[in-house]
Amino acid sequence: DTAVSQTPKYLVTQMGNDKSIKCEQNLGHDTMYWYKQDSKKFLKIMFSYNNKELIINETVPNRFSPKSPDKAHLNLHINSLELGDSAVYFCASSQDPLGTGSRKLFFGSGTQLSVL
Amino acid sequence: SQQGEEDPQALSIQEGENATMNCSYKTSINNLQWYRQNSGRGLVHLILIRSNEREKHSGRLRVTLDTSKKSSSLLITASRAADTASYFCATVMNTGFQKLVFGTGTRLLVSP
Numbered sequence: 001d002t003a004v005s006q007t008p009k010y011l012v013t014q015m016g017n018d019k020s021i022k023c024e025q026n027l028g029h030d031t032m033y034w035y036k037q038d039s040k041k042f043l044k045i046m047f048s049y050n051n052k053e054l055i056i057n058e059t060v061p062n063r064f065s066p067k068s069p070d071k072a073h074l075n076l077h078i079n080s081l082e083l084g085d086s087a088v089y090f091c092a093s094s095q096d097p098l099g100t101g102s103r104k105l106f107f108g109s110g111t112q113l114s115v116l
Numbered sequence: 117s118q119q120g121e122e123d124p125q126a127l128s129i130q131e132g133e134n135a136t137m138n139c140s141y142k143t144s145i146n147n148l149q150w151y152r153q154n155s156g157r158g159l160v161h162l163i164l165i166r167s168n169e170r171e172k173h174s175g176r177l178r179v180t181l182d183t184s185k186k187s188s189s190l191l192i193t194a195s196r197a198a199d200t201a202s203y204f205c206a207t208v209m210n211t212g213f214q215k216l217v218f219g220t221g222t223r224l225l226v227s228p
Contacts, residue, residue, distance in 0.1 A: 045215060103216070110156075
C-alpha cells in the first residue's frame, strides 16, 4: 500500500492554464507539505498544513493555492501556469506523536510538471 | 537562510569503498536528518540525530553531528551499487513549527 500518493505523476501543459495536483496519505499523520524541487535538485518547502490548518506559507506566488479538505488530503492548485513553474512537486506527511520536534517526512513519488 | 550546504556536490566511488558526505548549516537546530533520493523518486528518510547527540549508527550508515561547527557527516560503509542516489541533509530549527529545510544534496555514484 502506498503511504503517500500523489497524482498525476506527469503533467504537461501550456502556459496560462490552470492545473491541480492531488495528494493523499494513509499514515494517519496530522501534517502535510508541498515541496518544489527545481532542475538543480534544490528542494524548497512551499506550504504545510497541520490538521487542515495552514501553518507554513513560504514566499510562493498567490497563483499557488493549497487546499486541505481533511487531514489525509492536501491538494495543490496552480493558476495561470508560467514557464518557471516547471519543476517536480513533492507531497509529504509527518507526525510528531511525542512532541519532541522529531518529525520525519514521508514523501510521495513526485509530480513532474512541464509548462510549455 | 538556514539552508544547509553539502559537499561534495558529486561523489563517484567503487563498490566496497566508503562514502562520506558533509553538511553545514547556519542556525541552531533541534535535529538534523538525512534523506536519500533515487532517480525519479521521492525522498526516503534514513536517520535522525538530535542536537544533543554526537553520533548515531543505522546499519551501514554512521552520522556525526558537531553543533559547535554547525556541521554533520554521513558515512556509508562498504558501499553497493544500490546506494547510488542523491543524499540530502535537512535541519529542523529550535523555534517555531518544525519545518525541515533541505540542503543542496550530494549525488553519489557507486560503480560495480
